[in-house]
Amino acid sequence: MRKKESDKLISNILQEWYECHRRILPWRDSKDPYVVWVSEVILQQTRVSQGYDYFLRFMEKFPDIKSLARAQEDDVLKAWQGLGYYSRARNLHAAARQVMEKFDGVFPSSHNDILLLKGVGEYTAAAVASIVFGLPYPVVDGNVYRVLSRLFAIEEPIDSTSGKKLFTETATSILDQQDPGNHNQAIMELGALICTPRLPKCQDCPLQSVCLAFERKNMSDFPVKKGKTIPKIRYFNYFHIEQNGYTYIQKREHPDIWKNLYEFPLIETEKQSDLFMLQDHPGLSTLFQAADEIFLQHKLRLRHVLSHQIILADFYRVEFSKQEMSGLEKKFIKIPATSISEYPVSRLIHKYLETIYR
DNA sequence: AAGGCGGGGTT
């Protein structure tokens, strides 16, 4: 299909605007695939302002793909602590080892091979392929959905299979084959700075004169989305033990929130529990097998709001009638209380520790 | 095709 003149015009406008208005960012225009890859993964579902410092610290701690591949997963997760979507860190780490083993330590340079890496989907593969290797693949992220749906008044839902296909085709049609990397960054930057979700800055937009949504004054109707997820409420009861300067933690290993992060011993209940319900809870004696008597003291209640879950967390201090609690270290990891800061934990646990030890 | 996975900023 021959590219239409209007498509070339749009790309030219985008790139001219980009040249003047682009932000200076540490990963911008790097031709090191590792740098671009790490930045793209950090920026998945994450704003630049939120990921910026994480990127700098991550690159300082893991300067190249070898150092990342050599690292312990715990250390990678620690560098990711607080950023969320921790599968990104686990996959990034696994993919670094993939590159060392399957690609002999050289980051793959074809779109197909990049796509084989764990945690790399269509978006990230297109971003790295175009920005680093100059390959003509269009990025289709949240920014692009927004810009294109407004520009062409596309009412197809972006969270449908047909919609993804249509938007990818549209992005392909306007893609600058000569400089796909610059074009891709330009359209994303416009989405981030001008064509924002609410109150888009149409008065500053270089595409105003060719934007259908602007012409119809219905920018807020785009993009169309059908699904909305209702957050699920969960009740976590954490048990904080501290004996002789030691505390006990465990690793969340199930496919659930915060997989492979650390936390205190936990009982999750169907409903909100209180001190008395937990004292009699059969799970409590199971959790601390050998204990004769268990004394609980409620310390803190935190409401942790996420986009797909609301976690109501109660924290209890635990003491036992017997001084020596052998057997506890069989189920849990016994560590000096002060060294919990060396382990990757969720924001929820972090908030608790901050409150208690302040 | 649908649901799960974090945390924080903007309006």
Add this chain to the structure above:
DNA sequence: AACCCAGCCTT
């Protein structure tokens, strides 16, 4: 309070 962010993976 609702929305959504340089998405990906599993079921």
